[in-house]
Amino acid sequence: MTGRKTNLTEIVVLTVIVVAMAGCGRGRLAVLPGADQLPVIEELPNPFLFSDGSTVKTPKDWLRRREEIKAMMLYYQYGHMPPAPRNVKAEILSSETIYGGATKKHILLSMGPKRQIKVNLGMIVPNGDGPFPIILKNEGKGIFQVPIAEEIVKRGYIVADYARTDLDPDEPNNVGPAQAAYPDYDWATLAVWAWGGMRAIDYLEALPFVDKDKIVFTGHSRGGKTALLAGALDERIDLVVPNGSGCGGAGCYRFEAGRAETLDDITKPSRFAYWFVPRFRDFAAKETLLPFDQHFLKALVAPRALLSTDALDDIWANPFGTQQSYRGAVPVFEFLGASEKLGIHYRRGRHDQNEEDWRALVDFADMVFFDKAPPAGRNFDELPFEDAPKPFSWSPPRAGR
Numbered sequence: 288m289t290g291r292k293t294n295l296t297e298i299v300v301l302t303v304i305v306v307a308m309a310g311c312g313r314g315r316l317a318v319l320p321g322a323d324q325l326p327v328i329e330e331l332p333n334p335f336l337f338s339d340g341s342t343v344k345t346p347k348d349w350l351r352r353r354e355e356i357k358a359m360m361l362y363y364q365y366g367h368m369p370p371a372p373r374n375v376k377a378e379i380l381s382s383e384t385i386y387g388g389a390t391k392k393h394i395l396l397s398m399g400p401k402r403q404i405k406v407n408l409g410m411i412v413p414n415g416d417g418p419f420p421i422i423l424k425n426e427g428k429g430i431f432q433v434p435i436a437e438e439i440v441k442r443g444y445i446v447a448d449y450a451r452t453d454l455d456p457d458e459p460n461n462v463g464p465a466q467a468a469y470p471d472y473d474w475a476t477l478a479v480w481a482w483g484g485m486r487a488i489d490y491l492e493a494l495p496f497v498d499k500d501k502i503v504f505t506g507h508s509r510g511g512k513t514a515l516l517a518g519a520l521d522e523r524i525d526l527v528v529p530n531g532s533g534c535g536g537a538g539c540y541r542f543e544a545g546r547a548e549t550l551d552d553i554t555k556p557s558r559f560a561y562w563f564v565p566r567f568r569d570f571a572a573k574e575t576l577l578p579f580d581q582h583f584l585k586a587l588v589a590p591r592a593l594l595s596t597d598a599l600d601d602i603w604a605n606p607f608g609t610q611q612s613y614r615g616a617v618p619v620f621e622f623l624g625a626s627e628k629l630g631i632h633y634r635r636g637r638h639d640q641n642e643e644d645w646r647a648l649v650d651f652a653d654m655v656f657f658d659k660a661p662p663a664g665r666n667f668d669e670l671p672f673e674d675a676p677k678p679f680s681w682s683p684p685r686a687g688r
Contacts, residue, residue, distance in 0.1 A: 334618075335352065367472055376396070390412045481514075502523060502526070512562070536581065537585065585612060593629050597631075597633055610675060650662060
């Protein structure tokens, strides 16, 4: 292990000198310390600790700390996105009535310089005037892939999904339309896909039948990583639901069990290095040098709502680590008075976003948006790994100070 080992009271993380840099082009990026210049942090890093060694004391302080966290996570892991293009245009390719009165539409969005970026979007709208809460999913290829769409629509939600690979193909060494349109940004593929979801929201929130105060964003596996990143950055997203997102998503880098995917695994050039900025590979097998872990990404969602859904038999996606990052995010949600908006849900089974996951999502959304009690037996704070050690020793600020 490289790097200087330190205890938590000595940590003055040297990283965040780019507080206002999130979203900046490559040419204006400040240079942060390399992996081997950072201190070793064995436990989950303290999200309340400023880069100068001081601590968050008030919710107003948290807003500044939130900008620090965004800046370092984008620099080290995801890359920086261009601003919203403000020219999203929609073309309705088809429209039909289904489910006894709901409207199904296939829409092509175009945006960016000369509107050269084009994204397919599917949407199913319940019968009536609305406004309706909306659940947006990012898909790989294709749209209209929510397995219980009819059930969800009949519960009063719009179901929408977009094809993320329209923005950037899921392939190494392939510059997609979005990166080609904005070559001055260092954004990697996960950031491109998340940015595409934000652009879909640009269009959706302007529709009169969409309740812009009840927007849900979800995705599975690499789509779960995408959803969590978008939800951390875009405050228009009211509920974020990463499913089976594992490494680079809701799972921890520092805490794993079984044969879970590691940072080294995921950033190999032969696998998914292109999902992240190249400098992230510098932390392979050096996870304790990261000045953050994925509980920081979850903390960025607070005080909005976040539900992680996972399968206990999906060992590769690190369900144990997802529990540990949940525990690391709890103090932030509590500090901001939003403890009831953080949830976790496990089921038996393997790597999929199945009907059980979708029903858990809608039940949690009903609870957050409409104060509806979940069905009997449905709890969103049950931790299956009861013997897991507490992943941190720091104490959060006293809430409400």
